[in-house]
Amino acid sequence: xxxxxxxxxxxxxxxxxxxVDFLTCHDPSVVxxxxxxxxxxxxxxxxxNGRDTEYLPATRAQLEQFPGLCVTVHDVILGQNACAMRFxxxxxxxxxxxxxxxxxxxxxxxxxxxxxxxxWAEEDYIARKRQLSSCIFDVVEAPHPAPWDxxxxxxxxxAEAIAxxxxxxxxxxxxxxxxxxxxxxxxxxxxxxxxSRTEIDMLFSAGSRAAFHGTHYGVYAGGFSDIPASLLGSxxxxxxxxxxxxxxxEVASARIFADKxxxxxxxxxxxxxxxxx
Numbered sequence: 001x002x003x004x005x006x007x008x009x010x011x012x013x014x015x016x017x018x019x020v021d022f023l024t025c026h027d028p029s030v031v032x033x034x035x036x037x038x039x040x041x042x043x044x045x046x047x048x049n050g051r052d053t054e055y056l057p058a059t060r061a062q063l064e065q066f067p068g069l070c071v072t073v074h075d076v077i078l079g080q081n082a083c084a085m086r087f088x089x090x091x092x093x094x095x096x097x098x099x100x101x102x103x104x105x106x107x108x109x110x111x112x113x114x115x116x117x118x119x120w121a122e123e124d125y126i127a128r129k130r131q132l133s134s135c136i137f138d139v140v141e142a143p144h145p146a147p148w149d150x151x152x153x154x155x156x157x158x159a160e161a162i163a164x165x166x167x168x169x170x171x172x173x174x175x176x177x178x179x180x181x182x183x184x185x186x187x188x189x190x191x192x193x194x195x196s197r198t199e200i201d202m203l204f205s206a207g208s209r210a211a212f213h214g215t216h217y218g219v220y221a222g223g224f225s226d227i228p229a230s231l232l233g234s235x236x237x238x239x240x241x242x243x244x245x246x247x248x249x250e251v252a253s254a255r256i257f258a259d260k261x262x263x264x265x266x267x268x269x270x271x272x273x274x275x276x277x
Contacts, residue, residue: 012076012148014116015083015109019071023089026063031056034116041119042201042213044239044262066091072143075255077108077211077243078152082204084108084211085147086243086255088140089123093132100137103128106241106257108202108211120202120213122241126186126261153207159246160203163210166244166251168198187223189258193238194221210244220267227267234270238263 008016017034021027031039031051039051048055063069069091077084090102105123109116131137195218203212216238220231242256 008148009078009151010114011078011081011083011111011152012150014111015076015078015085016148018109018116019073019085019087023059023063023069023071026067026069028056028060036112036115036117039116039118041121043119043121043123044259045237045266065093065095067094068092072140073147074141074144075243076144076147076150077206077209078150079204079206080152080155081111081113082109082206082211083111083152084204084243090140096132099132099135101128101131102138102140103131104257106211106243106255108204108213108241110202110204120241122213122239122257122259124257124260126264129261130185153209156205156207156246159205159208159210162246162249163205163212163244163251164200164203167200167203167212167214167242186260189238189240189256189260191223192221192258192260192263193218193236195238205246208246210246211242212244213239213241215239224264224267227264228271228274230274231267231270234267236263236266 014034017030022030022034035051037051039055041048041055048058066089069089072088072090073085074088075086084106086104086106088102088104090100092098092100103124104127105121107119107121110118127138193216195216197217199215199217201213201215203210218236218238220234220236222229222232239259239262240256242254244251245253
């Protein structure tokens with residue numbers, strides 16, 4: 001039974017229940033306490049509809065692949081019936097002879113006031129794929145010293161307007177900070193797509209901070225070494241998740257993760273279809 005520490009806000013307790021009690025402790029029974037039965041997760045191009053029917057089986061499969069999986073939390077935003085965290089998942093894969101991998105991401109949730117009701121996330125699965133193939137493990141960055149000891153902040157309409165304009169106003173992704181490690185071979189997000197428009201799927205603010213999930217629409221601009229040049233200019237989508245700090249009239253800093261593995265797989269499918277007689 002999970003102990004509820006006095007002073008931890010219920011929203012922080014939900015997020016801690018997800019990151020620690022459920023994932024790090026590998027306890028699927030926790031989802032009944034922290035998630036509604038109709039919980040829905042959007043991640044990449046996939047939507048898991050239903051806590052028990054779709055989401056939990058998929059998560060159990062990952063926990064079985066990484067039986068010692070841990071979640072290290074680097075940053076948290078707590079809002080009114082909404083929350084977000086930046087994290088790294090790491091462990092050894094039994095499907096890959098015990099090879100190690102660490103992969104980063106951002107996840108965010110809407111709550112019904114008591115439990116997580118809907119989630120959006122993007123994770124750096126292309127980095128995980130690389131590590132499991134190369135046997136070279138990415139070092140996990142330092143954790144947040146006290147991720148659950150925060151008080152939720154009220155929404156700020158002005159901050160959300162600044163965030164929304166910044167997200168939808170970037171058409172080359174050039175202003176996005178690079179989420180890839182400096183020595184990683186994966187191409188940066190801005191090298192992959194020439195953006196024509198952006199849709200925001202989810203955005204919430206908590207004082208001067210905000211979190212969002214969005215979809216960039218555009219054409220493939222190159223970047224993957226094994227994708228044929230004939231696919232340059234093909235219509236693509238790139239989903240992203242981010243956590244922002246809002247300054248006076250501008251976004252002061254941001255951490256963004258993109259679904260590059262999903263894009264890569266979609267391009268591989270296009271290339272395969274192109275080769276069909």
